[in-house]
Every structure is written in C-alpha cells, then in structure tokens.
Amino acid sequence: MLLKVIPVGLLSVNCSVLIDEDSKGAMVIDPGADAEKIVKSLEGFELLAIVATHGHVDHIGQVKTLKERFNVPFYMHPADTFLLNDPVWHGFDKQIGASLPCPLPDVELKDNMEIRLGKTSLRVLHTPGHTPGLCCLYSEEDKILIAGDLLFKGGVGRWDLPGGNLEDLKRSLRRVFSELEDDVLVVCGHYEETTIGWERKFNPYLKSMLS
Ligand SMILES: [Zn+2]
Numbered sequence: 001m002l003l004k005v006i007p008v009g010l011l012s013v014n015c016s017v018l019i020d021e022d023s024k025g026a027m028v029i030d031p032g033a034d035a036e037k038i039v040k041s042l043e044g045f046e047l048l049a050i051v052a053t054h055g056h057v058d059h060i061g062q063v064k065t066l067k068e069r070f071n072v073p074f075y076m077h078p079a080d081t082f083l084l085n086d087p088v089w090h091g092f093d094k095q096i097g098a099s100l101p102c103p104l105p106d107v108e109l110k111d112n113m114e115i116r117l118g119k120t121s122l123r124v125l126h127t128p129g130h131t132p133g134l135c136c137l138y139s140e141e142d143k144i145l146i147a148g149d150l151l152f153k154g155g156v157g158r159w160d161l162p163g164g165n166l167e168d169l170k171r172s173l174r175r176v177f178s179e180l181e182d183d184v185l186v187v188c189g190h191y192e193e194t195t196i197g198w199e200r201k202f203n204p205y206l207k208s209m210l211s
C-alpha cells in the first residue's frame with residue numbers, strides 16, 4: 001500500500017491518500033480543503049471511496065467536491081452526522097476552504113469493520129472522545145494508523161468542542177495503546193506524524209489519560 005499525506009487548508013489537515021499499487025485503487029481520507037491538490041495526487045489511480053475520520057468541517061470540507069466529481073461512496077460514523085452541516089461553521093467554512101453542504105454518509109462506519117482496498121484492508125476502530133463518531137483506520141499489514149484528531153505528536157485531541165467527552169477520549173486512548181504495538185506509524189489529523197512507541201514514551205498528556 002502506498003500512502004501519500006497531503007496537508008490541506010488553513011488548518012493543515014492531513015489528508016491521506018491510500019493506494020493499492022496492484023489494482024491502482026485509491027481511497028481518500030479527510031479531504032478537508034484544497035480539492036485540486038487531492039485530485040492531482042489521484043492521477044493514474046481510481047478513486048473508490050472517501051472516508052472521514054470525523055465530522056469536523058476541517059476534515060470534511062471537500063467531500064462534496066470529490067463526490068460530485070468521482071461519484072464514489074462517502075464513509076463516516078453515523079454519530080457524527082449532526083456535525084456535518086452545523087450552523088456553527090457558518091463563515092468559518094469559507095475561511096478554511098470548505099464547500100458545504102456536506103453530503104450525508106453513504107456507508108456508516110462501525111467498530112471493527114473492514115474496508116477493503118485491493119489486497120489490503122483497513123480496520124475501523126471507533127474511538128470517540130474528540131467527537132462521538134471519531135474513527136481511526138488501521139492497516140495491520142503496513143502498521144499504519146490514520147488517527148484523525150484522537151492523538152497528536154506530544155498531544156491529544158480536544159474534548160471541549162461540541163460532542164467531545166473526556167472519559168470517552170481516555171477510554172479510546174487506552175484501547176489504542178493496548179491494542180497497537182510501538183512500531184505503528186501514526187498519521188495524526190494535523191501536523192507531524194509519530195509512532196505509538198514515541199507517544200508512549202514522550203507524550204506528556206498520556207500518562208494521566210491512560211491511568
Ligand atoms: Zn476535529
């Protein structure tokens with residue numbers, strides 16, 4: 001599996017483009033802004049699915065554009081649909097390069113569901129806390145976790161936004177750090193990549209979150 005991480009928009013959301021090199025099938029995760037940049041990265045490949053880790057506008061801002069262009073299903077957890085066209089984004093959407101209204105998900109993500117991309121498959125981990133529907137996508141074979149805003153290098157996701165919940169966030173972090181090994185690469189929702197091992201050792205917030 002080939003992974004391209006493309007920072008998009010004013011808030012530098014990490015849009016992940018996953019490609020199965022044999023079948024040339026591709027999946028886009030968190031297309032928040034800069035649709036043209038994302039489309040360019042898909043040249044030579046066939047887009048099969050659009051996935052959002054959660055419903056915040058900086059992560060879903062170009063789902064509409066890509067769906068209209070490629071007519072492929074949009075995957076998201078149903079617990080976040082209330083966020084998609086929340087009037088709270090009004091004005092902010094334009095600033096960060098989002099095109100609303102966002103279509104509702106065609107396929108509902110569920111915990112432990114497998115999403116296939118050619119020979120590879122991604123497992124859905126429903127990890128609420130930052131939002132009620134936040135899901136990580138995990139490739140067992142490549143040891144890559146697409147984490148959305150669950151976790152950042154040296155930080156954790158905010159729980160004070162609409163639908164956020166600290167107890168859920170703690171539970172989700174405990175789960176991820178008990179299920180995944182240290183050599184798993186983590187693509188965070190914003191900023192740098194990290195690994196489970198680095199966070200286990202150096203993340204100052206995790207100690208209290210995991211205990
Ligand atoms: Zn978020």
Ligand SMILES: [Zn+2]
Pocket residue numbers: 013056058059149189190
């Ligand atoms: Zn975000």
